[in-house]
Amino acid sequence: MDNNDLYVGSKIVRMFFCLVLREVIPQNPTLGRTEKKTLTDEEWDYEFCDSVKNELETLLKPLNWQIAFDKKNEVRSFEKMKLFSLIPFLVSKVHEFKNKDIIISKSDYSGFKVEDRALSLVQKSFIQDIRDTLGSKIEIHELIFSMVTSRSFVFEIYYEGSFRVKREFNDKDIYSEGGVRNALESFFGEVASTIEPFGFQVTSMPSRRQRSRNNEYSFGVYYAPRIAFSESDVQGEGCYAIRGNASTDEVNMHGIDFKDALVDETNAFLDSILNENLPTDADLISSKIRYVDSPEEAFDIYDELTC
Numbered sequence: 001m002d003n004n005d006l007y008v009g010s011k012i013v014r015m016f017f018c019l020v021l022r023e024v025i026p027q028n029p030t031l032g033r034t035e036k037k038t039l040t041d042e043e044w045d046y047e048f049c050d051s052v053k054n055e056l057e058t059l060l061k062p063l064n065w066q067i068a069f070d071k072k073n074e075v076r077s078f079e080k081m082k083l084f085s086l087i088p089f090l091v092s093k094v095h096e097f098k099n100k101d102i103i104i105s106k107s108d109y110s111g112f113k114v115e116d117r118a119l120s121l122v123q124k125s126f127i128q129d130i131r132d133t134l135g136s137k138i139e140i141h142e143l144i145f146s147m148v149t150s151r152s153f154v155f156e157i158y159y160e161g162s163f164r165v166k167r168e169f170n171d172k173d174i175y176s177e178g179g180v181r182n183a184l185e186s187f188f189g190e191v192a193s194t195i196e197p198f199g200f201q202v203t204s205m206p207s208r209r210q211r212s213r214n215n216e217y218s219f220g221v222y223y224a225p226r227i228a229f230s231e232s233d234v235q236g237e238g239c240y241a242i243r244g245n246a247s248t249d250e251v252n253m254h255g256i257d258f259k260d261a262l263v264d265e266t267n268a269f270l271d272s273i274l275n276e277n278l279p280t281d282a283d284l285i286s287s288k289i290r291y292v293d294s295p296e297e298a299f300d301i302y303d304e305l306t307c
Contacts, residue, residue: 011097014095018089019130020143025075030044055137064094065130067090069089070090078141095122156224159266162204162289163221164286165216166283184206185208202222203220223289271284
């Protein structure tokens with residue numbers, strides 16, 4: 001049983017809260033000075049908000065809260081008190097419910113529903129926890145529950161590369177196929193058919209006009225496996241990017257890392273497929289496949305939310 005299987009059976013959820021702070025953003029102290037670099041008002045506001053985030057982390061992280069600036073909502077002026085600005089954050093914390101708090105559970109499905117009263121009690125407890133921790137140190141304008149998520153995250157990622165095989169054709173092979181072009185086309189098609197059932201796609205083939213002088217033929221290959229992440233695999237601000245109402249752009253902006261070894265594992269997988277399934281008269285010479293870091297093409301293909 002892998003980590004994802006363990007996660008599916010758990011009753012751990014991530015609780016999200018919208019935390020809006022009321023702060024006076026000081027006037028930009030860098031404007032007008034000549035001896036040091038000046039900041040625009042926008043850059044100064046960003047630096048100040050970042051310092052507020054650091055203060056939040058100092059207070060809340062020891063209690064296992066995660067904090068991220070809410071990029072969906074901008075800093076805005078407080079209408080009643082123009083000197084103040086409202087700075088939005090998202091804070092979240094993991095909580096494991098007891099079995100008696102779960103009213104819907106399916107063994108073949110990662111989702112479940114939490115009993116309303118149990119969920120409400122945890123919400124109130126967490127809100128009070130935040131208020132008590134921040135106390136008079138930070139001015140809270142608004143603190144409300146946002147959502148609770150229990151999901152598995154499955155993404156399609158991309159690899160491309162090539163492999164080279166050696167195949168010697170004799171006169172009998174050429175004659176039986178009706179010529180060099182037909183013999184090469186038949187062989188190339190046979191190679192492609194051996195790996196496509198395993199999820200690999202052949203993207204380029206050698207020329208069919210004539211045989212290779214060294215009897216070696218190179219094929220381009222593409223592979224797009226689906227990989228799964230559990231809550232424990234998603235750390236830092238990435239967990240906010242993949243909350244229930246996140247857009248694909250938000251997922252790409254934060255990014256989700258996985259072990260570099262996955263590339264090596266994919267190489268090994270391709271080698272094993274080729275070694276075990278190539279036509280008997282073809283020998284694998286080499287293969288090279290790499291992860292394609294193209295976030296503009298990445299997309300979330302499975303995203304479920306229960307609350």
